[in-house]
């Protein structure tokens with residue numbers, strides 16, 4: 001079976017069920033939860049706590065709620081009152097203090113900007129038994145563990161911007177402290193905004209970043225260039241833009257829904273001596289293929305540098 005066909009089959013077979021999103025031990029802790037007044041850990045009154053309630057967190061919340069998760073068992077901390085009002089409008093619980101959120105659930109999703117993450121983690125204490133799910137781009141698990149606990153179960157995720165429309169793809173990597181329940185819990189959270197897949201090594205996430213993390217921008221770049229070319233060849237700008245966007249959408253659907261390799265789809269529509277061949281030959285003469293390889297290599301290198309900057313080994 002070709003890789004394209006296999007991927008399509010996996011997409012079709014993926015379970016849509018969002019049942020228990022509980023992290024390892026959550027059920028037990030919930031059952032035994034005791035509200036402790038005046039300090040100590042609070043009761044586990046939520047299933048998932050989000051630290052940072054911005055775009056990614058809200059997309060995940062909406063996805064989870066639409067998939068049937070009880071909104072009242074989702075908690076979010078964010079310093080911004082308007083943001084908290086938006087979260088509450090979704091039916092979820094919003095608090096101003098990160099510690100309050102982290103103490104109420106066994107799964108803590110880190111959804112702040114990478115540049116503020118170190119300060120956020122330094123200012124709170126995530127219980128050692130909690131599962132941490134990080135969507136922070138470029139932040140290595142060791143960087144998080146250094147600021148929490150070396151025994152912490154951590155799943156690092158690399159979603160992309162299409163997650164905001166629930167059309168994303170997220171690659172996940174679990175550290176050695178994460179058990180199967182933890183992996184499942186993380187996967188179910190990210191499944192709320194699109195497809196998911198696992199990588200075996202954290203280093204692969206740098207390549208994932210280069211392919212799918214930054215990937216939407218490459219397609220925007222090409223779409224921008226195509227629309228401008230159509231315009232410079234005499235089309236009305238709106239017409240050129242619409243033709244480009246719908247063509248991108250149709251091409252992506254064909255690749256996704258037929259499971260046929262893009263190289264085959266391309267050959268199928270490239271008649272010898274025809275218009276498409278004339279254009280493809282020009283792209284090949286400009287070594288566009290090689291440039292794509294070089295561009296993704298540079299993106300991966302930059303991802304490594306950013307991860308190193310955060311304190312990975």
Ligand SMILES: NC(=O)c1ccc[n+]([C@@H]2O[C@H](COP(=O)([O-])OP(=O)(O)OC[C@H]3O[C@@H](n4cnc5c(N)ncnc54)[C@H](OP(=O)(O)O)[C@@H]3O)[C@@H](O)[C@H]2O)c1
Pocket residue numbers: 051052053054055056057077078079080083098110111112113114116120135136137158159160161162164
């Ligand atoms: N959006 C994407 O397409 C995308 C794709 C891949 C990965 N990610 C990752 O997802 C994470 C979140 O991105 P985003 O796009 O959702 O960013 P965002 O919209 O800026 O959300 C971050 C939220 O965190 C809040 N915040 C700031 N300081 C905080 C603190 N000390 N404690 C708690 N919350 C705090 C921000 O409030 P203020 O606005 O008031 O500062 C904001 O509401 C990032 O690490 C990013 O790398 C995002």
